[in-house]
Amino acid sequence: MSASLEKGINALKKEVDSTVGAFFSSCVNCGMCADACLFYTESPSPSRTPINKTEPLRRIWNQEYTLTGRIGKMLGLAKPVDHEFLEKWETLVYDSCSLCGRCSMVCPVGIDIALMIRKTREGMAAAGHAPEGLIGAVTRSVTIGSPMGVKLPALMAQISHVEKDTGLKIPMDKEGAEYMLLLSSMEIMNFPEFIEAIAKIFDKVGVSWTISSEAYEATNSGIQIGVADIAAELVQRIVDAAEKLKVKTVISPECGHAYMAIRWDGPNLVGKAFSFEVKHILEILDEFRKDGRLKISGKETQKLTYHDPCQISRRGGVIDQPRNLINLFTENFVEMPEAGKMNWCCGAGGGVSSNERADELRLKVFQRKKDQLDEIHPDGIISACSNCRIHLEDGLEEYNMDIPLLSLTETLAEHLED
């Protein structure tokens, strides 16, 4: 990734389309997005107002694509887009935004602010103003195949543990399987129980599935940092593997942005509609439930709640499925205030967790989640994103709260009828 200001400006220009034009034309600087953003409410600095984070893109749009902006530029009135300016914006665009999209839901004129911040990142990265932590994750994704540097032998070691524990075979590279499972590095390293849960559930339901040894990584740091070429390359690896194995459906695991990356951005990044379907694991499990293929026994009696991962619920549209599934195995399920599409982000999505520089801030803004949890005092929190899960655990520890985190898929697997 050789970066330059020129590349940055060109990348921003490439991001301008009619949505950007309509959005910027409509902003009246009302500031309501600030009230919707946990990075502002928990650490109030006016510069963290979501719409302000899009300023690099706004300047380019205004100066290059509007009549008044072009006249202003000719008269020498245009505000500069230079390294000094972009550098100032780097922490706003990367450290102070998890792309959670809550701002996009409250904007009275309807601006999809999170989308515009995502677009702004394309210019920031191309100009060389992306955080070290994310650059490292991207480099590892391209060279090793995983943002955390997880190599195939590490996955195979975890798989052999799972096989020993369950007595079930994890089908690798099985051609013609119905489902191809993707995993996040976080799951491979920290939560191999997820693989175990999938093996048990899919065995009980009786479907054929596989993991590709060539494309098992679901996450896409190219999207988080905002480099479309790299994001496309990472998606292409999955497309190639899915086509090679002739699978019907690719499963996005318990990871928020991976779902956004492969389900919604993927085909647009590679410039081709997929020949297979992409579904989130929660969608697959809910289909099993609907078809009566999930036999569940026993109910959790403790008070449980569900943390909606932003990219799965608000940005991804998978909101009812987790609740349908949770109802199968809980009898005391309680929603947090503002749950569902308006849920508050844990604070670590959108690449924030890969960016060590943002560690302090992400724990500070966790206060928002704490407040939400304090309203209902649950005995456990279920989620469906291992990034949320790790950060929630971090945050709870930081705030001395002792609430266990549960994976939806894993908890469901524990309740399978024998």
Add this chain to the structure above:
Amino acid sequence: MSEIEFLNWVRGPAFEIATVIFIAGVIIRILEIFLLGRKTNLAKPKGSEMSGGLHTIASRSLPDKYSLKRSSFKIISGYIFHLGLLVTIFFFAPHILLFKEIFGFGWPSLPTPIVDAFAVVTIITLIAVLIHRLRDSVLKFLSSAEDYLIWFLTILPIITGYMAFHRIGMTAPALLAIHILSVELLLIVFPFTKLMHAFTLIIARWYNGAISGYRGVQS
């Protein structure tokens, strides 16, 4: 130029010029948006762009209860002055006569004392909005000269209109001329500033809702 001549110029040629700039400007700005184009989404849809888009055009006029609590001043003051503008511009009998002259059709007006009350409330609210903008740290930070300019150009016609109706300070023709002039100023500046949101918010809301709707999220 006598007062009457001035009034005639303001009502005649000046009004025509302002109207042409307004209409041409709005068309240019809207074309400017659509000509940017938008790539076709290649991901398989899970819902409808159209129903999401239409839903959001309507639903964004109503805040959710939590936002209402968090941004109460912005939302309530916003409702009041927009409603005030709607009533004073479109439901004042003399204005409707003018629209009838231009469009060939009119609509029922509201009693003058009611419109008058709306004008007063709108002026007070807009002043409160300005004070809020100057005092709130986020708004102060975000605001550019343009924000203050459009505030001024918005309140001016209501103040001059109020003065013209109550004949405050000057002769009736002079007051009316100033009022019309202030409206013309607003019309000329409108397309090239954030005032355009009155039109473009429909497009913006549609896109926002369409993006969500496509993914099966109701926004």
